[in-house]
Amino acid sequence: MQENNRNRDETSNTNYPSECEVLIVGAGVSGASTLYQLHKAGVKDIIILDAGQCGQGSSQGKVSEDHAFIREDDIYQGREFQHARKSGTAVLDKPASRIKMMVNIYPCTSEYFISHHGEQGARRYLKLCYEGLQIQKQLARLVFKSEELEENLLEKGSLQVGFEKDEEDIKEEFETLKKLGFVDIQLWGRDQVEKQLGKESKFTIGMYYPHDAIINSQQYSANLVNYVLEQDKTTKLFENCSQVTNVQTINEEYALTTLQNGCTIKSKYVVLCTGGLFTNSTTLCGIFTPCFSYLVSMKEPENINTQFHRLEHPNSMNYFTWGFTHDWCLTQGHIRLSGQDHFSAFKPPREDERCGILAKWIIQKFPYMKDSEKKYETKYGVYSETPDKAPLVGTVSPSSKICYVVGCNAQGQSSLTYCATLVPGLLGYKNLDSDQKDIMKLVTIRRFALLNDVLKNQKKEEKSHKS
Structure with missing residues (x-):
């Protein structure tokens, strides 16, 4: 993919078009997928904005010298999202950048999911994740050159593992999933x-999921956006742009997006694809919770103690624990x-503490990594x-002209890839099929949004906008 495209504006913070057909905020996996699906549906004159570089998870990043604002209104009243500089799309630097799970699994136990959505809802989630997986794999093959594909997409499945104390619960989960x-x-047995x-x-x-994969989500998002830019010269990407501070529906006729400058x-229409970092509206207060995720990359030592078991080399499938405490893989010699961290990302992150615990966990599980104990890279991001x-x-x-594609969790990449396929139908550019x-x-x-307190906030906002 070409890095420089005439549809790309990497430097200007002032020369934004005054109008467009659809504005997408956020150029991570959700935003890039939404852009592709709108392009596929024949929509022209699309603008996609990102506060950082496309795919790097900076949708709420560079707002001011010190902090990033969500919004100043009667609810937030100046509350600052000062600790959230990267969203869930953010990855560690190469060579350990291919880290994102593509999974066909609930972000909780099936029992918990069924308690909220019933068995039919649980079946719907498995279906949308499976379809999202297939879509993302197909698009990866489209936007990565053949020599890049193996480096950026690994299709070995994933393995969820537990200890002896977890065996009864995992066997019950397995039977429920089969049902x-x-x-x-x-x-899998011992x-x-x-x-x-x-x-x-x-x-x-363990439970093995054969269709799962790992992808370099950062490069995937950038390549997918570039693919659309090359196909459609009416679409424009603005990177390192001024921060979006407000989006509102005007007189039920159009959307107006205001930037910090x-x-x-x-x-x-506006489509918000910004992970946990920008909700715009009091409508989602108390529903949409931003949380921290922490990442550690530890390089394998040069002299490996062969008495200990070594992860598959050079690249492994993705592993994750029962209870979703950790997920890990070996990629290009780095674990x-x-x-x-399920605490709100409105609080300060605990990067040193949390990443230190993760590093010790690697040593505990894989003793051959002991020589790397004090040599590891860290990063944290925000998911929702x-x-x-x-x-x-x-x-x-x-009547709203603001469409959301948000709510990603640690297992959410596949689900949001599918959800992006719904956007053209939801905005009226095509019909939703029966499955959708x-x-x-x-x-x-x-x-x-049908809850009474949510509707109350929504009507209050619409009234203030009209006045």
Whole structure:
């Protein structure tokens, strides 16, 4: 893909078009996928904005010298998102950058998911994740050159593992997933798990998901956006742009986006694809929770102690623990490990503490890495959660011109890739097919937007905008 494209504006913070057909905020996996799906539907004159470089997870990054604002209104009243500089798309630097999971699994136990959505909703989620996986793999083959594909997409499946104390729960989970129609999942016993991870790890049971993969989400997003730019000269990307500070629907006719530098862009629709970093509206207060994720990359020592089990070399499948505490893989001689922090990202991050714990965990599970204990890279980003663990997609009311594709979690890349396919239909550029209409019953943002307090905030906002 060409790095310099005449549709790309990397430096200007003032020369934004005053109008466009659709404005997309955020150029990570969700934004890039949404851009592609709108392009595929024949939509022209699209603008996609990112506060940093495309795909690097900086949608809320460079706002001012010191901090990033969500919005000043009667709810937030100047609350600052000062600690969130990177979203969930952010990855560690090469050579450990291919780190993002593409999984066909719930971001919680199936029991928890069923408690919120019922068995039919649980089946819908498995279906949308599976479809999202296939779509993302197909697009990766489209936008990566053949010599780049192996480096940026690894299709070896994933393995969820547990300890002896977890065996009963994992076996129950396995049976539930089979009942819900997950026909390809495999239950692995101690011998199979130890062959992969060694006896030192203490893992005794696992569930193998053969369709899962790992992708360099950062490069994937950039390549996907560049692909559209090359195909359609009416589409424009603005990187390192002034921060979006407000988006609103005007008289039920169009959307108006305001940037921190005072520029405004009028569009028929706005699509917010900004992870946990920008919700714009009080509509999502208390529903959309930004949380920290922490990443550690530890290089394998030059002299490896062969008495200990070594991860598959040079690249492994992705592994994650029962309970979703950690996920990890070996990529190009680096063990990459991530861990979630479910505390609000409005609080300061605890990078040193959390990443230190992750580094010790690697040493504990893989003793041959001991010589690398004090040599590791770290990064933290912000992902978002919803109470019922499903994405938020669509507009909060029929009159709104603001469409959300948000609510990603640690396992959310595949689900959001599918959700991007819904956007052209939701905005009226094509018809939703029967499967898409069925999936919308699960992911629609209106499952929360119909709550009384949410509707009250929405009407209050619309009233203030009209006045």
